[in-house]
Amino acid sequence: MKDSEKIIRGVIASPGVAAGHAVRAFDPQFISFNYKLKLDHVNDESERFNRSVEKSRQQLLRMQTQLKKRSGPESSFLIDAHLLILQDKLFVDRIIAKIRADQINAEWAIQQVSDELFEAYDKLQDEYLRERRGDLDDIVRRLLHNLKTNAQPAFKKLPYDAILVGRAIPPSILFELRSRCIVGLVTETGSPLSHTAIMARSLEIPAIVGVEDLSGIAPGQLLIIDGDSGFVVCSPSKETVEEYKPRMKDRQRAARRSSGSAKPAVTTDHVTISLGANINFREEVDAVVATGCESIGLYRTEFDFFREGHQPGEESLASDYAQVLKTAGTAPVTFRTIDVGIDQKSWDGVNSNLGVRGLRFCLENQDVFKTQLRALYRASVHGTARILLPFVSTVDDLDAAREIIADVKQELDRKGHRYDLKVPVGVMIETPAAALTCDLMASRVDFFCLGTNDLIQYYLVVDRSDQSVMHLYNPFHPAILRCLNQVYSLLQPTGKPITVCGEMAADPPSAAVLLGLGFTSLSVSLPALPRIRKMIRSVSFSELHDLARQLLRMQKPKDVEEKVRATVGVSV
Amino acid sequence: MKEREVVIGHELGLHARAAAKLVQLSQQFQSSIVLVRAGEPQSVEADARSILSILLLAARFGCTLHVRAEGADEEEALEKVCEYLSG
Incomplete structure (x- = not known):
């Protein structure tokens, strides 16, 4: 059982121990959450995705018109490539198919399909072509951003024990952090002195930052954050979960004990x-x-x-x-x-x-x-x-x-x-x-x-x-x-x-x-x-x-x- | 169905700009157009209307592609696509 476990190390930003399920915070700018849909919401979700595609297309066409005016037709071919990705079956149709088949929200489907494509790009021998993943990345950001304007109260749909995983957790997430269902944070960037870290400490949510590569963590994966030692256990075995259980409980008890009976803050020499x-x-x-x-x-x-x-x-x-x-x-x-x-x-x-x-x-x-x-x-x-x-x-x-x-x-x-x-x-x-x-x-x-x-x-x-x-x-x-x-x-x-x-x-x-x-x-x-x-x-x-x-x-x-x-x- | 082999004549291979143009060209026809690059361990197939799949072919200058067209205007489609690919 221990074989499936993987340990990744980082810098302690907020101490404590927590177990929960990974929720990918997709991008520092356009943070989004993954959730399952009810069957009768699948059509609405596909429509929401289609609106985001159309909105993105309109934005790109406007950009293209402006570019052509300013610097001639040649410079706008990159936008052509973006527009073509937006109508690419390999991308768009697959995302819609995923939304329907797996009953997942558009953000999650975009993430899964683009991750598969990114993986294919990363395998290419040609360095120039490998870099084309940047175009796809751009489109993905745009789509996510345009989905965002529908102002989904996404955080309400988090699992009750969400561990937020992402490259960076931006200030906009600080409010969501308060919702009790987030039990931990893991990020690639950031430092123990970032405001997110300060916030995590004040809310007593364990947090690890500066983790080198989080791409191996899948949404929904079980994680244990050890904010006392500075690492994350991915897919912990039953034995490991049992090992950690007493520490999670101890901490809760310690927190309860510490409140209430406050003795005065006086030094031994009465200052x-x-x-x-x-x-x-x-x-x-x-x-x-x-x-x-x-x-x-x-x-x-x-x-x-x-x-x-x-x-x-x-x-x-x-x-x-x-x-x-x-x-x-x-x-x-x-x-x-x-x-x-x-x-x-x-x-x-x-x-x-x-x-x-x-x-x-x-x-x-x-x-x-x-x-x-x-x-x-x-x-x-x-x-x-x-x-x-x-x-x-x-x-x-x-x-x-x-x-x-x-x-x-x-x-x-x-x-x-x-x-x-x-x-x-x-x-x-x-x-x-x-x-x-x-x-x-x-x-x-x-x-x-x-x-x-x-x-x-x-x-x-x-x-x-x-x-x-x-x-x-x-x-x-x-x-x-x-x-x-x-x-x-x-x-x-x-x-x-x-x-x-x-x-x-x-x-x-x-x-x-x-x-x-x-x-x-x-x-x-x-x-x-x-x-x-x-x-x-x-x-x-x-x-x-x-x-x-x-x-x-x-x-x-x-x-x-x-x-x-x-x-x-x-x-x- | 019509098919033909063609050698990529674009100096940079089927890169972003060439791939975009190929998609725009293929969209003018009703026929489905498939590009196949023979290779080890397996051949790679691309839909000529999908820019992402064309890029994933990673077809460089001098690389041989097998082009298949099927549909009402398959002959003309094959002709024009091959003409474009050979540069």
Whole structure:
């Protein structure tokens, strides 16, 4: 039995163990799901496919007309080839036959037929012809995209134990991730620091990224994700499934145990550390309240904001935010205004990490920004809200944002809306520019948050989404320690509170370094709360301070990390 | 049914552009047109109206194809297709 098993390795993005059935996320841009049809839906599905073919044909004809106008008839022959594929029996008729015979959705049928053809191409000796698979690939994408516009609520049809498998899992899937039927993620690209990975951790879904080749995994295949060891078992034997069962149950029990009884986050020398929770979806507020957490230190609002796939209206946003604040009760909620541009590299190949993201986007798209701000202020009477501006790099940006906020307040006054006059406004320190000039911003804001993920990315010049440089991403790099130390020293005289809310705060050894550098407020994802609380309760703040002084004199990241682990490692 | 052998005369073989033109040509006839490339371990057959199957023939310059046409205009179809293939 063990013979049929295959193990593929990757990088751990989210720990845990899960067993489930593979669902192929076909393409990073046009994600689609595979499902079986009821017999009486087969005709509708064939029609849906035919409409997608016709729509694709019309698009190609338009492109061809434009091309001919611009550069003459010769250049449009590639489009001829695409058009001919769209009427090719070998392709189109086979897809329809598959939909009917196997009673599967069009996306799945397209995938199966094109996979067979790709396989045939890959066997060709002729390199030039092998490359023609690119034309087919193009057509496949176009068809899938045009199917997509019918807005199928595909995720409702997932098996109850779906493991999502794909080259990349794009931001658009983050909403689907919430549906309980997804139990795991496996991708070829991405890194543990991509937003998808962060999300998987916060939802406690095991995830493996950077797997070299997923083409061997068939839809519906049984998989076990071992997110603790970093591999996936394909078609596990009964024995293997039995071996894993206790670990899956242990984890569920551990998760239940960890909620509820929260002991205070106080060090052995009686220093109280403020410990907040990071959330990505409004539904997580309940869980935060249940753990007795004292604040929501970071609510990344962009995921809820773009949940419906289009810009939300002010009314629905205002009522959502009001609900968040009401549910949070006395716990303050820090709303980070939308940070667009994150992880978009997988979307369009452009590295937007250095482009228009965060506050830059909001300043360029003031309508979007103002809508969110109006909703936030209107909701502010229902609890304790704080507004956090992401990706600030100059005092000018900050002033521009403050002007917009003043406009929004005036507008609300005119319309007679009530709002909390003193909603604190803060800045996210996540660019080197903000880190070096945070003291200059201090007089203009009420608080600061330190986003270590981006800060490390920009300081060490390591793209978070690029697997090939991930080993260089290191929170123990002396440059990072110096930077954090400097931020602390610059801000201390200003008296403005600062919370560290990046992944660095969620990993016990690096969180210990943060305490050593003087930070006394952390905010981490829900699953990380218990381990960070445990770490805090086991360390001495003053000893960590002494440790940090030693670390600041060390030369190599590896030495820093070893020293930290040797000192606090036993207890955390 | 009419059949004939022809040697590919296109320098690049039946590549994307040549294949597209062959499909467009074949579509002008009512007859079914099949191309067969003899080979080991097995022969490969292609429908002259299917660009994907033509590309999968991987027929290079100088390669011999067996062309079969069947239908009302089989004679003319065979003539024109062979003429095109021989370059």
